[in-house]
Amino acid sequence: MKVEEKEHIMTEPKTIPEINKKALIEARNVNVFYGHFQALKDINISMNKNSVTAFIGPSGCGKSTFLRCFNRMNDYIDGYSIKGEIVIDQKKINWKNVVIEELRKEVGMVFQKPNPFPKTIFENVAYGLKIQGIKDKSFIEERVIKSIKDVALWDEVKDDLKKSALALSGGQQQRLCIARTLAVEPKIVLMDEPTSALDPISTASIEELMFELKQKYTIVIVTHNMQQAARISDKTAFFYMGEIIEYDDTKIIFTNPKQEKTQNYITGRFG
Amino acid sequence: MTHLDSELKQIKQQVIEMMSLVRSQLAKGKDAVLTFDKDLVHEINANENRVNAMELNIDRAVEDVLALYSPVAVDLRFVMAAYKISSDLERIADNAVGIAKYINSVDRQLAQKNLDKIRFTEMYENALTMLDNVFEAFEKEDTKLARQVFIKDALLNEINSNAAHIAIELIHAKPEKIHNYLYLLSIIRKLERVGDLTKNIAEELIFYIEAKVLKHQKTTNP
Amino acid sequence: MTNSQKNKLIDNAFKIFGVACTLFGLIILAILIYDILKTGLTRIDWDFITNLPSRRAQKAGIYTALMGTVWILFLTAIIAFPIGVGAGIYLEEYGKKSKWANFLEINIANLAGVPSIIYGLLGLEIFVRAFNLGGSLLAGSLTLSLLILPIVIVSTREALKAVPSSIKDASVALGASKWQTIWNQTLPASVGGVLTGVILAISRAIGETAPLIVVGALAYVPFAPSSPMDEFTVMPIQIFNWVSRPQHEFAVNSAAAIIILLLITFMMNGVAVYYRNKWQKKIKW
Numbered sequence: 151m152k153v154e155e156k157e158h159i160m161t162e163p164k165t166i167p168e169i170n171k172k173a174l175i176e177a178r179n180v181n182v183f184y185g186h187f188q189a190l191k192d193i194n195i196s197m198n199k200n201s202v203t204a205f206i207g208p209s210g211c212g213k214s215t216f217l218r219c220f221n222r223m224n225d226y227i228d229g230y231s232i233k234g235e236i237v238i239d240q241k242k243i244n245w246k247n248v249v250i251e252e253l254r255k256e257v258g259m260v261f262q263k264p265n266p267f268p269k270t271i272f273e274n275v276a277y278g279l280k281i282q283g284i285k286d287k288s289f290i291e292e293r294v295i296k297s298i299k300d301v302a303l304w305d306e307v308k309d310d311l312k313k314s315a316l317a318l319s320g321g322q323q324q325r326l327c328i329a330r331t332l333a334v335e336p337k338i339v340l341m342d343e344p345t346s347a348l349d350p351i352s353t354a355s356i357e358e359l360m361f362e363l364k365q366k367y368t369i370v371i372v373t374h375n376m377q378q379a380a381r382i383s384d385k386t387a388f389f390y391m392g393e394i395i396e397y398d399d400t401k402i403i404f405t406n407p408k409q410e411k412t413q414n415y416i417t418g419r420f421g
Numbered sequence: 422m423t424h425l426d427s428e429l430k431q432i433k434q435q436v437i438e439m440m441s442l443v444r445s446q447l448a449k450g451k452d453a454v455l456t457f458d459k460d461l462v463h464e465i466n467a468n469e470n471r472v473n474a475m476e477l478n479i480d481r482a483v484e485d486v487l488a489l490y491s492p493v494a495v496d497l498r499f500v501m502a503a504y505k506i507s508s509d510l511e512r513i514a515d516n517a518v519g520i521a522k523y524i525n526s527v528d529r530q531l532a533q534k535n536l537d538k539i540r541f542t543e544m545y546e547n548a549l550t551m552l553d554n555v556f557e558a559f560e561k562e563d564t565k566l567a568r569q570v571f572i573k574d575a576l577l578n579e580i581n582s583n584a585a586h587i588a589i590e591l592i593h594a595k596p597e598k599i600h601n602y603l604y605l606l607s608i609i610r611k612l613e614r615v616g617d618l619t620k621n622i623a624e625e626l627i628f629y630i631e632a633k634v635l636k637h638q639k640t641t642n643p
Numbered sequence: 644m645t646n647s648q649k650n651k652l653i654d655n656a657f658k659i660f661g662v663a664c665t666l667f668g669l670i671i672l673a674i675l676i677y678d679i680l681k682t683g684l685t686r687i688d689w690d691f692i693t694n695l696p697s698r699r700a701q702k703a704g705i706y707t708a709l710m711g712t713v714w715i716l717f718l719t720a721i722i723a724f725p726i727g728v729g730a731g732i733y734l735e736e737y738g739k740k741s742k743w744a745n746f747l748e749i750n751i752a753n754l755a756g757v758p759s760i761i762y763g764l765l766g767l768e769i770f771v772r773a774f775n776l777g778g779s780l781l782a783g784s785l786t787l788s789l790l791i792l793p794i795v796i797v798s799t800r801e802a803l804k805a806v807p808s809s810i811k812d813a814s815v816a817l818g819a820s821k822w823q824t825i826w827n828q829t830l831p832a833s834v835g836g837v838l839t840g841v842i843l844a845i846s847r848a849i850g851e852t853a854p855l856i857v858v859g860a861l862a863y864v865p866f867a868p869s870s871p872m873d874e875f876t877v878m879p880i881q882i883f884n885w886v887s888r889p890q891h892e893f894a895v896n897s898a899a900a901i902i903i904l905l906l907i908t909f910m911m912n913g914v915a916v917y918y919r920n921k922w923q924k925k926i927k928w
């Protein structure tokens with residue numbers, strides 16, 4: 151069964167009006183359903199290149215669902231359907247002619263729990279290139295080393311590239327997973343609560359890493375930790391009950407939010 | 422260096438900039454009194470806006486750091502100190518403006534011998550040195566240097582408490598000049614305030630670096 | 644008596660009951676093995692293994708039956724392994740949600756419950772007669788493959804299911820297709836479990852008698868088979884044959900053959916257990 155054939159995916163590409171030229175990711179009137187349950191309601195948002203955008207909000211508010219729309223990870227879920235348009239790099243991604251594998255080379259993802267493959271450190275990072283059919287060994291090696299250096303893991307693992315990735319600590323594993331994502335050279339890196347399973351020191355090192363990565367990539371991060379959103383993001387979107395209540399510069403969200411709901415949430419006076 | 426570190430460094434830089442501006446304002450105040458130069462007064466007034474803007478900038482930066490990074494321990498103390506220091510600096514600058522404004526009210530240049538009698542220059546120099554000490558202490562995070570301010574403040578207090586008698590003497594000698602002498606006394610009073618504010622800055626500094634609270638403790642040499 | 648004392652008593656009573664149940668099974672097995680060993684152990688020597696069958700108990704050996712069993716084992720493995728694993732992969736990874744997959748699933752579950760003699764009859768009708776394979780090794784191993792397919796499929800699915808979805812997510816998120824993910828991640832991670840299931844299934848197959856009798860495995864084959872189309876016999880049938888004879892010497896022979904058969908199954912189970920442990924140790928999610 152091919153996911154591309156689901157009826158929810160629009161069958162023809164509409165011409166895209168009024169594109170925000172600076173925006174790398176843009177969502178217009180996005181509505182997402184799981185069966186009869188509406189998970190996202192009329193989402194409109196645009197995210198700029200080389201920025202960090204944080205999605206915050208209580209559990210079940212739809213922020214993770216929305217994140218997974220960008221690389222179509224929701225396609226595997228029973229009863230999932232989406233209406234509206236998601237445009238990445240001027241291309242509409244939610245219609246049937248989109249090759250999902252190609253999309254995911256552009257839009258990488260880092261998951262909540264570190265999930266290295268039960269293979270060596272080197273093989274983990276090289277995996278994305280190998281499945282693209284790249285055979286050039288020196289190219290792969292170069293890219294692997296560069297990616298591991300990019301995530302500041304090189305000094306820790308340079309002598310152990312042939313060792314199993316599962317022997318690394320949690321924080322190292324997560325950085326390895328980020329390196330694995332970067333090796334494919336995506337434009338966008340999606341992060342779904344990337345530090346929720348890590349200790350504070352590892353969390354800090356990954357947060358620092360995000361500042362570095364911002365120079366080359368566009369990052370969208372879902373986090374339950376409001377302070378994390380405050381520390382690392384340029385813009386913050388507050389989700390509640392499937393809607394974006396407020397989307398603004400992180401400084402404004404955390405010093406002078408316009409909506410009462412946002413204020414209640416970030417000050418911990420929710421509900 | 423973490424992101425918080427670079428934010429804090431930026432705030433420190435802003436405070437140092439504000440310090441040097443405030444010091445030059447105060448120094449110009451002295452020159453204005455001594456040379457009766459009304460252009461200087463004008464300059465001081467114009468710069469006051471810059472001082473105020475700097476204070477607002479620091480306030481905003483402090484608010485952002487508190488909201489976004491929730492600093493703790495030494496970082497938190499630094500941010501709190503920076504916030505208070507900027508407000509102390511603003512008030513020192515206000516006093517500088519106040520001193521300068523008296524020039525406009527005095528009808529002619531104050532006689533050097535009267536200034537000497539009331540120990541004006543000595544006091545002013547001392548206040549400026551105190552500021553220098555505290556600024557250097559802030560830059561180098563040197564609490565030893567900051568503590569020297571407390572000793573120097575004693576001299577300001579002494580000159581200030583004698584000033585009233587000297588002013589009365591002067592007024593008795595030349596009652597028609599009562600105006601000028603009252604202004605002179607006011608300038609001395611303002612310098613004493615500057616000394617107190619500088620001492621406050623030193624206290625904030627020691628609080629930030631050593632986590633010791635010196636406020637409202639009646640020891641001159643903590 | 645307080646409530647907690649009562650609970651403690653019940654606790655202890657159940658513990659004793661459980662120990663008794665376990666011991667019951669073990670004791671029966673021990674008696675059985677002891678009896679067989681006592682009767683048959685002295686009969687086992689190199690000649691017993693390499694001799695062809697004979698009417699005289701003293702000269703009879705298990706060579707043809709052993710070779711038949713080895714052939715059956717080998718053929719059944721190469722037939723059942725790809726088909727069973729392939730079906731398992733399809734059901735677990737591809738056909739998860741369709742009605743068709745549901746229908747298949749129920750039927751596979753049903754197949755696992757069908758008595759083995761029925762498989763024998765099925766094999767007789769399809770492989771022996773319709774495909775005209777006769778009472779050959781191929782017909783026998785095809786029949787046994789049918790018999791163990793449900794086990795292979797179910798254990799393959801279990802092994803695939805044990806691979807955490809986070810690994811599959813990571814793979815597809817990097818742009819891997821479904822097949823690339825299965826080939827590079829899911830299968831290597833589950834190979835231990837799959838192998839364990841296949842080995843256990845085959846070790847069950849070599850103990851089967853009824854379907855092979857129906858298919859036409861002969862009790863007396865003078866020569867060891869040399870190709871898949873040859874006639875054959877297997878250990879259980881040889882044992883069955885000897886046991887049904889009146890002479891005491893043949894009973895001794897059958898006891899000795901049972902020891903060899905048990906040895907083979909134990910060995911295979913041992914290999915399966917070894918693989919399972921090794922696999923579990925290697926991969927800690």
